[in-house]
Amino acid sequence: MRLRLKFSIIISFVCSFVFSQNNSFVPGKQWKDTDGVHINAHGGGILFVDGTYYWYGEYKTSGRAGNVSLEGISCYTSKDLYNWHNEGIVLKVEQDGNSEITKGCVMERPKVIFNKKTGQYVMWFHLELKGQGYNAAKAAVAISDSPKGPFKFKKSYRPNKGVWPIDFKDEFKTAANNEAGLKSWSPEWLTAIKNGMLVRKDFNKGQMARDMTVYVDDDEKAYLIHSSEENLTLHISELTDDYLDFTEKWTRMAPAGHNEAPAIFKKDGIYYMITSGCTGWDPNEARSFSAKSIWGPWEPLGNPCVGKDASLTFHSQSTYILPVEGKKDEFIFMADRWKPENAIEGSYVWLPISFSNGKPVLKWFDKWNLTAFTENQ
Secondary structure (H helix, E strand, O other): OHHHHHHHHHHHHHHHHHHOOOOOEOOOOOOEOOOOOEOOOEEEEEEEEOOEEEEEEEOOOOOHHHHOOOOEEEEEEEOOOOOOEEEEEEEEOEOOOOOOOEOOOEEEEEEEEEEOOOOEEEEEEEEEOOOOOOOOOEEEEEEEOOOOOOOEEEEEEOOOOOOOOOOOOHHHHHOOOOHHHOOOOOHHHHHHHHOOHHHHHOOOOOOOOOOEEEEEOOOOOEEEEEEEOOOOEEEEEEEOOOOOOEEEEEEEEOOOOOOEEEEEEEEOOEEEEEEEOOOOOOOOOOEEEEEOOOOOOOEEEEOOEEOOOHHHHHHOEEEEEEEOOOOOOOEEEEEEEOOHHHHHHOEEEEEEEEEEOOEEEEEOOOOEOOOHHHHHO
C-alpha cells in the first residue's frame, strides 16, 4: 500500500512537471494547465500582481448548455504567461433562485482591476438573468480582498440611467422616436441610431451593457467600455473612484458601427481599440481605432489582421489586450475561438501586436514566444 502511494506521488509529480514546461504560445490549439487540463477561462482578462499574472474567465461546461454559467468565473495564475495553474472558481454562481447570479444565468467577459485607494480587487462582467436570453444587458460588479478571491457579488446596473452622453446634442434629447416606422439597416434607420434613437429609448431605465472590458488609465481613472444600443454602439463610461459605480460621465463611440468585443490599450499617449463586428458566435473581420483622448474622437484604422484568414480574425474574437509586464510597449492580443456546440472546447488565440505606419498589426504565428517582440523592433 505504501509503495503504491509512493508510486502515485511520483507519477503525479512527473505529470505536473511535464505539463508545466510550456515555453511558447500555440494559438488555437489546446492549452493545458499544470494539471494537464485544457484551460477553462473564456472571454477573459488578465491582472498582474506582485510578479504573478491572474487570468480570469468564463468557466464553460460541456455541450451547448455550457454557454450559460453553471459554475461561475474561474482564475488561473502564472509567472511566465506560458504555464498556468488552476486556482478554481473565484466567483461562484449562487443556488438561490432569486439571486441575479443564480445557476443558469449568463456571466461573460470578466475583467478584474485593483483599486489602490480601497485596496480591493474589483471584477466587472456582463450579466444576463436566467431564462431571459440577452434581454437584461447588465453590467455587474463583484469585489474581493485578494486577487485569488473569493469575489462577492455586489450589484448589477443598466449604466448611466437618466444621464445623457457628454457630447449629446440638445436636439437629439428631445427628438421623437420613430423606430417602428423605420426599416432596419435603411439609411434613415442608421441615421436615427446615430442621432440617439436607442439612447433615448433606454434613457429612463439605463443603457444596455453587453460585451465589455475595463481600462485603468495612467491617472488611476477607470472606464467601462461596453457594447450598447442593441450592440450597435460602444459606450465608454467613467467609473467612480472606488470603481464600483458610474460618475455619470460617458460618451458614445462609433454610433451605429455595430461593434462588440472591445479591447483597449495605450501606446505613446495614444489610445488604441480593437473590436469585432456582430455575427453571433461566428468570427468576422476585426476593426481597430485610435484616439488622443479616451473620450474621442476615435479614428477608424481598419482591420489590424494581415495574411491568411485575416478577414475572420484568424477564426477568433477579441477579448483583451495584455501589456507584458516589465516590457515597454509590448502587448499581447487575446482572443477566443468559440465552440458554442460544446462550449468547454473553446480555445484561445494569443498573438503579439506590432505596429506599422502608426497602426496596430496582428500577424499569425503557428507558434511563438516573447522574443517575437524583439524581432519585430
